[in-house]
Amino acid sequence: MQVTFSITRYSTQQHTYIQQYKLQMQPGQTVLDGLLAIKAEQDGTLAFRKNCRNTICGSCAMSINGRSTLACKENIHHEVSRFGRNEITIAPLGNLPVVRDLIVDMQPFWDDLEAVDPYVSTQGRTVPEREFLQTPEQRSQLEQMGNCILCGACYSECNAKAVNPDFVGPHALAKAQRLVGDNRDSQTADRLKQYGEDLSGVWGCTRCYQCNNVCPMGVEPMEQISKLKQSILDKAKPQDSHQASRPVRHRKALVELVKSGGWIDERQFGVQVVGNYFRDLKGLLSLAPLGLRMLARGKFPLSFEPSEGTEEVRNLITAVQEKKATSTSA
Ligand code: SF4
Ligand code: SF4
Ligand code: FES
CATH class of the missing domain: 3.10.20.30 (Beta-grasp domain)
Structure with missing residues (x-):
């Protein structure tokens, strides 16, 4: 033909x-x-x-x-x-x-990968008397992320990267999860702190699914980012209120917005998470350059339409919340 x-x-x-x-x-x-x-x-x-x-x-x-x-x-x-x-x-x-x-030019892609310290720390990098052995089960935890061939397809499609040059990108965060999931690495706590610190890490992802859609190796970077977020939230202290901890606020705002509109109203999301519901002026001001870049690239949502089936989504979330409350009090 x-x-x-x-x-x-x-x-x-x-x-x-x-x-x-x-x-x-x-x-x-x-x-x-x-x-x-x-x-x-x-x-x-x-x-x-x-x-x-x-x-x-x-x-x-x-x-x-x-x-x-x-x-x-x-x-x-x-x-x-x-x-x-x-x-x-x-x-x-x-x-x-x-x-x-x-x-x-792939240099920015490599620089972003380097930013997550993409090497197993192996107990403070001391030379062991024998190899750092893993069981087949421990090794299998790393398989999906280990399949990454660093092709750049996810990075090319990443909507967060398009407007936020600080965001390290899906490939780097998939690698980050590969290291957090590696039982030989001794820097998990430091890593989680670093990956959850600001919009360069996991909280910079806009959950657009594009990286999952295009990855030719089934790495599903967005799933790896979700696992990192969960590990960061698991480490958050129970007494952390939504005012004190951005990760906790992130999860809370996400659930509240999905419950209210069926999906996330991105205009409110940044204000609630980074701007701490208008309480954090510094946080609000830090959003301005990102908002302007989004506007310039036509990625800033000017209006919000609730999704079809909002009621169903709301009922589902309420049912899960009630079940969780019952099991916690039992
Ligand atoms: S899901 Fe997140 S990391 Fe993946 S392409 Fe979208 S913004 Fe980028
Ligand atoms: S698209 Fe998949 S294989 Fe390619 S760099 Fe991204 S995660 Fe790795
Ligand atoms: S030429 Fe090697 S992946 Fe296409």
Whole structure:
């Protein structure tokens, strides 16, 4: 079948334009096969990254038909069937500076990973007399996060990263959970404190699910972020009131807002959590730059519509809260 590849290209002067290439492709071939054929037969100047060609190295991540994925994973038949047309659009990853064509500068991605101290501390990093052994059960706790191939697809789609440069990103927080879940690591308490401190860590995530949607390895970064949040909340002291602890306030505001509107009214969420219900002026002021960036990128929700089925959601939450209250008092 004939397929048109519409590729966003960047010249060295950062001039952007779309270039189209027509190719004869087999349905079972991959998008990467198409790019390689273009480079070999039509245009040797087209720049993109690839290595393993087998969804292992993560280097061929790019935006294909509007979502970030691996070019060596997606096949032609699937891509043309998605929109029912023999055209595939390809662009570089988002949230990263473009170097040329489909090649992005990954340095911010690595810097954000480094920020979570992505190494097992192994008991103060002393040299053991023998290996730090783990049981198969302990090892299996790390499998899902360990499958990350650091491709950058989640980072490219992350809505929080798009407006908050301080947020370390889904890949880094999935790694953070991998370390918190590792029984050999001796810095769990420090890690949880660091990951829960400000909007650079878990509380910066807007729970948009995009990272889960695009991750080609099933790492589900948002699930890992939720586990980190739970560990942080478990560590919060019972006497922490919503005024004293931002993590506790975060959970409380989240439940209250979902109960009231079926989903979260993001306009109120920041004010309640970071601004402590208008009590924390410093916190409120710290939200201003983020709010302005969101406005500039069209990501600030100007209005709020309760979700369909709000009543059902509310009843469910009430039932769970009542059950919890009964089991606590028993
Ligand atoms: S769920 Fe959170 S970490 Fe994942 S893409 Fe959305 S904002 Fe980013
Ligand atoms: S979490 Fe998934 S999408 Fe993100 S870098 Fe790792 S493998 Fe890629
Ligand atoms: S070339 Fe290695 S993941 Fe695609």
